[in-house]
Amino acid sequence: MGPTLYDTNPVGSNLVNRFGEPCNSAAEPCFFLHADMLHESPSCIGIAHDPEVETSYGTVYWAFDSTGDRKDGELVRFDFQQPHGPGSMDHSVAAIRRYPEVKLHKGEDGFHAGMVVHPTRREIYIANPGDGTILAVNADSGTYARTAREEFPIYSNRLPSFEYSIWECADQRVFAKGLNVPTGLALSADGARLFVAERGTGKIHVFDVDSGAMVGSIDTGYKTINGMSFSPKTNILHFVDAETNSLLAIKPSEACPTAYTGRLTEGYEEAVAAATAAFGDDFSVTKSYTCTANPISPNSTLFEQVHVGTGYASDDPNVQAMAGMDAAAALLANRTDCEPESDLNFDALLLGGYYCHQCLPVNNGAMCDTGGVCRNVQWRGYVCDNEFIVRVDPVTGDITLFEPDGKDPVELEDIELKHGVTYRFTILDDIMVSVHSSPDVGAPAIPQPGNECGCARNGPLLLTIDDETPGPVYLRSKVYLRSNTRGASSVVELSVEQHSVSVPELEMLMKDTVTLADEPSTTDDISAGSILHTSRTAAAALLLPLICRAFF
DSSP states (O other): OOOEEEOOOSTTTTEEOTTSSBOOOTTSOOEEOEEEEOOSOTTEEEEEEOOOSSSSSOOEEEEEESSTTSSSEEEEEEEOSSOOOTTOOOOOSEEEEEEEEEEEOOOSTTOOOOEEEOTTTOEEEEEETTTTEEEEEETTOOEEEEESTTTSOOOSOOSTTEEEEEEEOOOEEEEEOSOSSEEEEEEOTTSSEEEEEETTTTEEEEEETTTOOEEEEEEOOOSOEEEEEEOTTTOOEEEEETTTTEEEEEOOSSOOSSOOOOOOOHHHHHHHHHHHHHHOTTOOSSOOTTOOOOOSOSOOSHHHHHHSSSSOOOSSTTTTSTTOOOGGGGGGGGOOOOSTTSSOOHHHHHHTTOSSOTTSHHHHTOOOOTTOOEEEETTTEEEETTEEEEEEOTTTOOEEEEOTTSSSBOOGGGOEEOTTOEEEEEEOSSSEEEEESOOSTTOOBOOBTTBTTOEESSEEEEEEOOTTOOSSEEEEEEEEOTTSSEEEEEEEEEEEOOOOOOHHHHHHHHHHHHHHHHSOOOOTTSOHHHHHHHHHHHHHHHHHHHHHHHHO
16 A cells, blocks of 8 residues: 555544544554555555655655565655545545656565655655665655556546656665665754664664765664664664564763764865856756656556456546445455455455455454454444453443444353454453353452453453363453442353364374273272273263264
8 A cells, every 4th residue: 555644643533443433442442543545655665754844734755665666666755735634535635756766675575664854955865675775865856757647557546636646857876885784764863964774784874964974883783673763852762673573772871072073075065065056056966967757658558457347446536535435345345356466456445445354464454363353344444253342230240241343232142262262352341350260259260361360440351262261261240339348240151162172183082092991900800801891981982072073
């Protein structure tokens, strides 16, 4: 897809639950509802905000699109122009520029490509992991060449207000080269130094921005550095390491005795100033004055391949405008042609209101707990079959389980907890609920990973069913009176599926039982034959229900 814009202010319908409704309870998972999204960089591995002051909303971002033209990755500029706000799918107002001459290479999967925009020099610094370089591109350079809709036919909207174009002749240069997989980038607060994480060595190199000279290095000892940034409050440099899944900080051991000074020679600065005075502000040392933009699209056949029979954007403005959604999107529910070579457009699934679909990656696009299967609720969200809402009567302590939407109660006899599944019981009341292996009063709760008490109130209680889980299990409530003494308690029983025995396990069990039966008796008054007969009878009684479950 591409960059998605969120408003982190929790008011104004920005924070919702899985059904797109306002999220008002601390007990249920909450999600930020996107304020806008654009779909022109489906394999983005780096992004940076542009601090420009020309646009009305200040929502300009630069992205490292590693897909590009399928040969080289490309630089893409996204201007959301006028974000549609939460609850809308209108992506018709935006401007996207592609820069195919800025060739980017991602390297191996999992590499981050750091990007940062210098606020005064107006240069974009881009880590190019596959080439071992850092590129510098003038953010305000380049010229319009042609529309991008024919060469890159997957885009957010077909209305004329949506601008999608190819830009060429941008000023660019190699800022640094010979690096061992550069990833994270960060600018010092004064903009004088560029910090570059070198994933291949675990070092962070420091470059003078004006001259490009390396002025220092820090050996972190970590092997998989990805993103890196300075804290805007403390000015402490932070980076993340993929292998250890950790966020780390680099703190100066002592303050520098003098202020930093650049490495650019005085003579060079004077020469550039003289040239700028002679040729005007448009003068650039790196600009190609012979570059001419090409208005001819090299391939115009891709458009029909994408926009015919794929479920993608319609010519009808109601498809993505506020007036309504395309009713034909419902037909996408039964599409199973999920292969990369299929003509199904995966962007169309999300635009068609599918947040759970068999063709979406990673658990069908949903965030169910382990073993859960999602069900799409078109245009609203999704539900998981391993989730229940729990309400507790504050007086009697009676427990009632509801479907994930909290509206329809669930019959307890219809619930059978399955092995290998983690169940989420979301308690919506400030009353303690715990899980037990026995209904008896005083029976200890079953500890869960990260939850030794096996209990929760006003939040999720996660229960993982494994081979050691007894069946059935019991949910118990504890209601306390104002005097802080227990006033009421209630227990509900949940059945657990019988653990099935695989054929190899069954054969091993039969072998062990027969071996036990063949052992001679040491008892004088009972013959070995009678013991053998008794043991085989017991073995048959033991194995019969296992055989039935395994084979019938």
